[in-house]
Amino acid sequence: MHIPFTKMHGLGNNYIYINLFDTELQEEQLVPLAIAMSDVKRGIGSDGIVLIHPSDEGHCGMRIFNKDGSEATNCGNALRCVAKFVYDRGILPYEQFIIATKSGLNYVQVTAQHGLASTITINMGKPAFDRAAMNMKGEPSAHVINEPFVVEGHTLHMTNVFLGNPHAVFFVERIEEAPLHTLGRQIETHDVFLQRTNVEFIEIVSDTEMHFRVWERGSGVTEACGTGACGAVVAAVMNGKCKRGEDVLVHLAGGDLTIKWDDDGDVWMTGPAEFIADGLFFT
Numbered sequence: 202m203h204i205p206f207t208k209m210h211g212l213g214n215n216y217i218y219i220n221l222f223d224t225e226l227q228e229e230q231l232v233p234l235a236i237a238m239s240d241v242k243r244g245i246g247s248d249g250i251v252l253i254h255p256s257d258e259g260h261c262g263m264r265i266f267n268k269d270g271s272e273a274t275n276c277g278n279a280l281r282c283v284a285k286f287v288y289d290r291g292i293l294p295y296e297q298f299i300i301a302t303k304s305g306l307n308y309v310q311v312t313a314q315h316g317l318a319s320t321i322t323i324n325m326g327k328p329a330f331d332r333a334a335m336n337m338k339g340e341p342s343a344h345v346i347n348e349p350f351v352v353e354g355h356t357l358h359m360t361n362v363f364l365g366n367p368h369a370v371f372f373v374e375r376i377e378e379a380p381l382h383t384l385g386r387q388i389e390t391h392d393v394f395l396q397r398t399n400v401e402f403i404e405i406v407s408d409t410e411m412h413f414r415v416w417e418r419g420s421g422v423t424e425a426c427g428t429g430a431c432g433a434v435v436a437a438v439m440n441g442k443c444k445r446g447e448d449v450l451v452h453l454a455g456g457d458l459t460i461k462w463d464d465d466g467d468v469w470m471t472g473p474a475e476f477i478a479d480g481l482f483f484t
């Protein structure tokens with residue numbers, strides 16, 4: 202079987218996109234396909250796969266699988282790439298439309314240059330803070346804001362934000378010292394998180410600027426995480442370190458995103474998306 206695919210990236214967070222507007226896949230193929238395609242040596246190599254599919258009321262739908270085959274509920278960088286895919290390729294040639302994900306409907310605004318999407322702004326929805334939303338052990342309605350968290354004998358201070366996906370955010374003095382490789386997997390798989398978590402380290406530069414690094418659930422260290430950057434800005438506001446209602450410039454390993462948590466409670470993300478290649482995957 203030959204599966205047509207497109208590889209794209211958002212600030213280096215790279216996924217293989219499969220267009221189900223014109224390709225058919227069975228549900229049982231999806232997990233093995235995510236693992237096989239993401240493999241650098243025997244597949245294409247990626248942080249996971251993303252399915253672009255027709256959805257109700259003329260919306261475009263999106264599903265995201267991490268490189269270990271686990272399915273997530275949303276992906277900020279993939280939302281921008283899907284927006285560029287459907288806009289540039291004439292599937293939804295409008296500057297405003299909706300992408301439906303497992304975590305809800307995301308409003309999209311495309312800024313185009315010479316007929317191609319160059320910058321994409323997405324409404325990422327409203328954050329939640331309760332342990333139930335985070336799928337954590339403990340009192341379901343309790344929030345975790347800057348609470349001591351012990352992992353591998355280290356006591357860190359954790360803030361939890363659910364923003365499309367679960368995020369555990371930690372402040373560091375210097376971003377170069379973020380313990381991504383030493384504690385990322387241990388925090389992701391800590392038994393307090395019933396469905397694991399994404400892990401973010403941030404260094405505050407000012408109340409409108411930060412550095413950011415991520416260990417993603419199911420994919421490990423990646424160059425960028427859109428829902429994570431949104432969660433990090435919300436966590437910084439909750440801890441009195443960033444301003445609500447203003448653009449916050451987030452420096453990720455793969456480039457910059459602009460994030461705003463507005464006064465109505467919605468979080469907005471603005472950034473780029475790029476095509477890498479089209480191809481056929483042989484199974």
Ligand SMILES: N[C@@H](CCC[C@H](N)C(=O)O)C(=O)O
Nearest residue numbers: 273276277278366426427428
């Ligand atoms: N890279 C993504 C998030 C992908 C899913 C995540 N690893 C999870 O399992 O929750 C983004 O840009 O938001």
